[in-house]
Amino acid sequence: MTTASTRRMPPRKSVQTVIYHAAMLLIAGIFLLPFYWMTISAFKNNAEIFARPVTWFPDPIRWSNIAELFNRDDFPFLIQFGNSVFYAGSVALAVCFSCSLAAYSFGCLRWRWRDLVFGLTVCALLLPGIVTFLPVYLGWSRLGLNGTYWPLITPFLFGDAFFIFMLRQFYMGVPRELLDAARLDGASEFRIWWQIALPQVWTALVIVGLFAVVYTWNEFFSPLIYLQDREDFPLSVGLFTFQANRAREWSISMAGALFAALPMVVLFLLTQRLFRQGLASSSLK
Amino acid sequence: MGAVQLTGVRKLFGALEVIKGVDLSIADGELVVFVGPSGCGKSTLLRMIAGLEDVDYGDIRIAGADVTELAPARRGVAMVFQNYALYPHMTAYDNLAYGLRRAGMARAEVDARVRETAALLQITELLPRRPKAMSGGQRQRVAIGRAIVRKPEVFLFDEPLSNLDAALRVEMRSQIARLHQELQATMIFVTHDQVEAMTLADRIVVLNAGRVEQVGTPSEVYHNPANLFVAGFIGSPAMNLLPATVGQGGRLTLAWGTTMAGPACSSGMAGQSLTLGLRPDRLSLVPQAQAQASGQVTLAEHLGDESILHVRLPIGQSLTVKASGDVAARLGDTVHLGFDMTHAALFGADGQAMRSA
Numbered sequence: 018m019t020t021a022s023t024r025r026m027p028p029r030k031s032v033q034t035v036i037y038h039a040a041m042l043l044i045a046g047i048f049l050l051p052f053y054w055m056t057i058s059a060f061k062n063n064a065e066i067f068a069r070p071v072t073w074f075p076d077p078i079r080w081s082n083i084a085e086l087f088n089r090d091d092f093p094f095l096i097q098f099g100n101s102v103f104y105a106g107s108v109a110l111a112v113c114f115s116c117s118l119a120a121y122s123f124g125c126l127r128w129r130w131r132d133l134v135f136g137l138t139v140c141a142l143l144l145p146g147i148v149t150f151l152p153v154y155l156g157w158s159r160l161g162l163n164g165t166y167w168p169l170i171t172p173f174l175f176g177d178a179f180f181i182f183m184l185r186q187f188y189m190g191v192p193r194e195l196l197d198a199a200r201l202d203g204a205s206e207f208r209i210w211w212q213i214a215l216p217q218v219w220t221a222l223v224i225v226g227l228f229a230v231v232y233t234w235n236e237f238f239s240p241l242i243y244l245q246d247r248e249d250f251p252l253s254v255g256l257f258t259f260q261a262n263r264a265r266e267w268s269i270s271m272a273g274a275l276f277a278a279l280p281m282v283v284l285f286l287l288t289q290r291l292f293r294q295g296l297a298s299s300s301l302k
Numbered sequence: 303m304g305a306v307q308l309t310g311v312r313k314l315f316g317a318l319e320v321i322k323g324v325d326l327s328i329a330d331g332e333l334v335v336f337v338g339p340s341g342c343g344k345s346t347l348l349r350m351i352a353g354l355e356d357v358d359y360g361d362i363r364i365a366g367a368d369v370t371e372l373a374p375a376r377r378g379v380a381m382v383f384q385n386y387a388l389y390p391h392m393t394a395y396d397n398l399a400y401g402l403r404r405a406g407m408a409r410a411e412v413d414a415r416v417r418e419t420a421a422l423l424q425i426t427e428l429l430p431r432r433p434k435a436m437s438g439g440q441r442q443r444v445a446i447g448r449a450i451v452r453k454p455e456v457f458l459f460d461e462p463l464s465n466l467d468a469a470l471r472v473e474m475r476s477q478i479a480r481l482h483q484e485l486q487a488t489m490i491f492v493t494h495d496q497v498e499a500m501t502l503a504d505r506i507v508v509l510n511a512g513r514v515e516q517v518g519t520p521s522e523v524y525h526n527p528a529n530l531f532v533a534g535f536i537g538s539p540a541m542n543l544l545p546a547t548v549g550q551g552g553r554l555t556l557a558w559g560t561t562m563a564g565p566a567c568s569s570g571m572a573g574q575s576l577t578l579g580l581r582p583d584r585l586s587l588v589p590q591a592q593a594q595a596s597g598q599v600t601l602a603e604h605l606g607d608e609s610i611l612h613v614r615l616p617i618g619q620s621l622t623v624k625a626s627g628d629v630a631a632r633l634g635d636t637v638h639l640g641f642d643m644t645h646a647a648l649f650g651a652d653g654q655a656m657r658s659a
Contacts, residue, residue: 194387197354198448202401203375216391 052278058271059083066267079268086272091262094273096248097255101277104169104240104251105233111173112229113222116180121210123181124188125196135185141178146238154242168243169236173229180225187221188214223291231281252277304378304455304488305330306351310360313346313512320346322512323360328505330365333482333489337499338509339535344492345460347509351490352381352458365455375404380449381458384465386441388433394420394444395429398451405452419451422484423477439470446478450485459491463498475501496538500524508532525645530653533579539610539622541647542585544578554578558617560594565646565656576656579647582610582624585639587631593638597621599631613637 058066059082060075086094122128123135157168191214199209215222237253244250250258256277260270285292306328313321320343328334336344349355351362353374361370369377380401388397395416402412420426423443433441442462449457459478463471479502482489493499499506500520508515508523508531516528527533533541546554546564548571554564556578564578590596600620601612604627611623611631623639631637648656 192385192387194383194385195389197349197352197374198381198383198387198389199400200354201352201374201379201381202448202452203404204400208404213389 055271055274055278058268059275060272061268063265063267066271082268082272083276086269086276089269092255092259092269092273093248094252094255094276097250097252098276100249100255101234101251101253102280104166104236105230107166107170108173108233109226109229111170112177112180113226115174115176116184116225117215117218117222118210119176119181120184120188121214124185125191125193125210125214126206138176138178139182142182150242157243163243164245164249165243166249169239177229180229184218184221184225187218191217220291220294223288227284227288227292230284234277234281304365305363306456306488306490307363308347308351308360309363311347311350311357311362312359313343313350313355314358320512321350324512324514326507326514326517328488328490330488331486333479333491333502333504334507335491335493335499335503335505336507336509337493337496337536338515340494342509343512344494344509348381348458348460348490348492351377351456352379353377354381375401378455379458380452380454380456381460382442382445382449382462384461386433386438386445386465388441388445388448390433393430393432394425394436394447397433397444398429398448401448401452415451419447422450423447438466439474442466442474443477446481450481455488457485457487457489459489461492461494463493463495471498478502496536506536508535510535526655527579527647528655530577530579530649533647533649533655537581539582539624542580542582542621543649544580544619544621546576546578548572548574548576556595557619558595558615562594562641562643565643565648567648575651577649577653579649580641580643581645582622584642584645585621585623586642587623587625587629587637588640590638592640594641595621595639596636597639599633599635599637602631602633611637613639 057073057075060078060080061072062079062082065072065075086092119138123131123138153168153172154163157163160167162168195213195217196209199213204212234251235253236251237257240251240254241257244254247255247258252273256270256273259266259273263269306326308324308326311321311324312319324347336347338344346355350357351364353369353372357370361368363369364377364379388394389400392400398416398419399412402415407415416429417426420429423446425440425443425447428436428440428444433444436444442465445462462478463474466474475498478489478491482502491498491502503520505517506520506523507517510531516523516532518526518528523532523536527536527541530543534543545557548564548567549555549561550572552564552567552571553561554567554576555561564576567576595613595615597613597615597619599611600614601610603610603612607627609625609627609629609631611625611629613621613623615621621639623637625631650656
């Protein structure tokens, strides 16, 4: 029995809690295993990669694989890495700008047929990209822009249904009075968006930017279709073509994959606090 | 200068008419309070004056000019919002300066105006702070400063004290009253708090379901309500409304049989059904021999300096009595009530006031 003078002990962890944590650790391990396998494979040679029994740590660590990755003539890794940075960065900027403007209009402004237009925009989410691919491809061909990044980046200047939907939820959380106060202060609608509304949803914008970067960094189909030259490929397509042409060189492929994945991991680690904040606040809207 | 004139103003949201033809004149320098229950349209009407809601019919004039179609910033109005609406990512200084900068004012002039306003409201030390580093009262003072700094023709207050605690509300109320005296500006103040309305207003506009029920000084609205709605809404506790009929000789017969001389009653009105309105402070506890009604106490609220007794008569009618604080009546006690007919109001079958005594 607990008396007033006896300090209460925190309740002991139940068996369920232990099982829960064990299960979570197992699932986390399953998800991390491929990444770990890729990492150690990047520092082995082919024989070591396929050796049985499996070695869980490279011995010796073959740093030469990395040097070879950066210096091969048939795999312009650094150029393709730069292409990926350009592609992902451009799409992220385009998405943040266009979707933010559209979402502000859907979330904060009142205009005739607004909800109908928003509904149609959301309906675009239901349309598989492959359905519209052919007419869009033919359109860009007619414009003579195949083989460039224009077809890959330009569409995002006109928004993306998913990101518009996501940002709208955040904009709806901006107090209407804040925007009204700015109107009374004489700000134009564009200035209200830029100077008043946008600073209130910037964590959401970071999330949208991150999503756009990750999506574009891993995008494979569109660059494969629209780009022809190896020097123009982003890493996603570059790695695939290298693997297709040099099927036996698993260690170089794994080193390439490692360096292709690292920027995303670093980006997430740097922004994870904002990411969590933004997702948490979006769930409160 | 800052007179406001509303003529036939109506507002529809789809098929729903929320403002049903408001005609109102507010004189320059007057402090008018819009009061009414939730959803009566008082905030919508204020937002229409500010230009934040479109006017579907009618027109709005400020200082003689038709502003019905003008953008909010060009109407010469400033507004203080219930939730302050300070820009959270800007300092108090920038909040005050934002509108002036938008108006293209020179930097030195902006600085002078901001500091002059801050001094007036004693918020100079808050100028470098962001809203999240301020208390509710400080935020509201900055919000008022943002309105004052633009030197508008008309100040609009949309329930600005609702988010403050009781003590701060009283303090801010007196500060607004003081500002009104100092600035001599036209102010329109929206509230559902009757105490705010009664203490601040030069005139009160009572709104109900998008219609103006009565416009008058606080005293007029309190003592001479224009209709049953105003009688029931203004005053806390609410006015007692007692069904009565006019008998021979113009005497009123109440539902439980008591007869008395009623205000504005004549023999010609015999047989008419009316409603007698009596404020709770016009009812008092009296000895049984002098009583005009007797009933059982169903709730006794002892507030210190006064007690509010809720009394149920045998016929089911409930009465509210405002008695002195030392009254000893408790739940279940039988009490005897006397009626003071001073300021009693009489309402016809259509709910409109017949005349106040």
